[in-house]
Amino acid sequence: MKIGILGGGQLGRMMFQETIGLDLDIHFLDRSRHFPVGKIAQHFFEGDFTNYDDVLQFGLDKDVITIEIERVNVDALEELEQQGKIVHPSPKALRIIQDKGLQKEFYTKNNLPTSDYTIYENAEAVVKAVKAGELSIPFVQKARKDGYDGKGVFVVKHENDLTHLLNGPCLVEELVEIEKELAVIACRNTKNEIVTYDVVEMVFDPEANLVKFLFAPAEISSDIELQCKILAKTLIEKFEISGLLAVEFFLTKAGQVLINEVAPRPHNSGHHTIDASVCSQFENHIRGVAGFPLGNTELYKKGAMVNILGEEGFTGNAKYLGLEDILSLSNVHVHMYGKEITKPKRKMGHINVLGQDRQEIEDKIDKINQFFKVIA
Numbered sequence: 001m002k003i004g005i006l007g008g009g010q011l012g013r014m015m016f017q018e019t020i021g022l023d024l025d026i027h028f029l030d031r032s033r034h035f036p037v038g039k040i041a042q043h044f045f046e047g048d049f050t051n052y053d054d055v056l057q058f059g060l061d062k063d064v065i066t067i068e069i070e071r072v073n074v075d076a077l078e079e080l081e082q083q084g085k086i087v088h089p090s091p092k093a094l095r096i097i098q099d100k101g102l103q104k105e106f107y108t109k110n111n112l113p114t115s116d117y118t119i120y121e122n123a124e125a126v127v128k129a130v131k132a133g134e135l136s137i138p139f140v141q142k143a144r145k146d147g148y149d150g151k152g153v154f155v156v157k158h159e160n161d162l163t164h165l166l167n168g169p170c171l172v173e174e175l176v177e178i179e180k181e182l183a184v185i186a187c188r189n190t191k192n193e194i195v196t197y198d199v200v201e202m203v204f205d206p207e208a209n210l211v212k213f214l215f216a217p218a219e220i221s222s223d224i225e226l227q228c229k230i231l232a233k234t235l236i237e238k239f240e241i242s243g244l245l246a247v248e249f250f251l252t253k254a255g256q257v258l259i260n261e262v263a264p265r266p267h268n269s270g271h272h273t274i275d276a277s278v279c280s281q282f283e284n285h286i287r288g289v290a291g292f293p294l295g296n297t298e299l300y301k302k303g304a305m306v307n308i309l310g311e312e313g314f315t316g317n318a319k320y321l322g323l324e325d326i327l328s329l330s331n332v333h334v335h336m337y338g339k340e341i342t343k344p345k346r347k348m349g350h351i352n353v354l355g356q357d358r359q360e361i362e363d364k365i366d367k368i369n370q371f372f373k374v375i376a
């Protein structure tokens with residue numbers, strides 16, 4: 001079986017790394033061999049996954065085609081599907097997920113809980129709605145397409161913010177009072193077998209208001225945990241997705257679970273599973289799309305994941321500072337993505353920390369933040 005993956009970034013790299021033992025025939029498509037996958041995978045095709053011809057050409061001699069990024073050319077995937085190729089996630093699901101407006105409509109159509117929203121043509125229409133008294137500040141404006149890592153999300157708190165709205169088709173959501181941000185990764189195979197990983201919570205630094213680390217299992221009631229897992233299972237079935245579906249939730253201060261957004265691929269909230277779970281999210285994605293039985297998602301231990309971002313003030317060839325200091329810590333696993341160039345806040349890798357006890361894990365994270373830096 002020949003498997004083709006669109007995208008050659010860190011998610012593709014970890015899919016390759018985590019399935020080497022299965023000795024599969026995996027091929028990648030991305031613009032440059034210098035990207036994280038190119039350094040380790042033998043079968044790398046240089047091309048643009050947003051280009052119709054490149055995706056079609058790449059897919060024609062593959063049996064199964066999947067993705068590590070959503071922003072791919074869906075028309076070409078549709079054509080490949082029509083030609084009898086197995087494509088996961090399906091082009092139909094991908095079209096909905098690529099557009100935050102269609103995602104929201106999908107949730108409301110299926111009676112699934114999400115925050116209230118309205119779709120607008122552009123920024124001018126949003127301003128008009130405010131002026132007409134149809135929309136009141138505060139609210140959250142989101143670009144319908146191509147947002148990631150908070151780019152494409154704008155929180156409008158004051159009238160002055162209206163001059164800085166995002167351009168283009170967008171949606172506006174109510175500003176949710178968030179108690180915790182949670183995520184669940186579900187996996188389904190072509191035989192409709194479904195598994196879910198434990199709920200993960202984002203832990204914020206209260207001073208910087210930035211995500212400090214992700215922690216699994218989330219410290220929430222069993223009722224909330226069950227609601228999140230059931231919603232993730234319902235979503236993966238309704239989208240008819242094989243492979244992974246990561247679902248991000250808001251737990252509101254009033255105790256409600258709301259779906260924020262989904263991603264049909266490996267996700268940041270599952271990076272700890274490489275070391276903390278019996279079968280990682282990356283291996284399960286490949287198992288799911290290839291029609292294999294799914295692996296055990298159980299956690300061996302509590303686990304945290306810290307993103308390693310390029311240090312502020314440094315742009316250029318990446319150098320790791322303090323690697324030896326953190327390698328001396330037990331149950332700390334370093335996963336750098338092999339990116340040649342570092343830039344401020346660029347995701348350069350992640351570190352998983354395992355332990356029996358949350359405090360012990362947090363102490364190690366403090367040491368990582370203190371000693372480990374990516375500079376140029």
Ligand code: ADP
Nearest residue numbers: 115140147148149150151153173174175176261
């Ligand atoms: P992205 O696709 O870039 O990850 P998200 O939709 O996940 O964008 O939003 C990024 C972050 O913005 C969320 O993790 C959350 O902290 C905040 N956010 C998004 N939507 C809302 C909302 N409706 N109310 C309050 N905060 C929100």
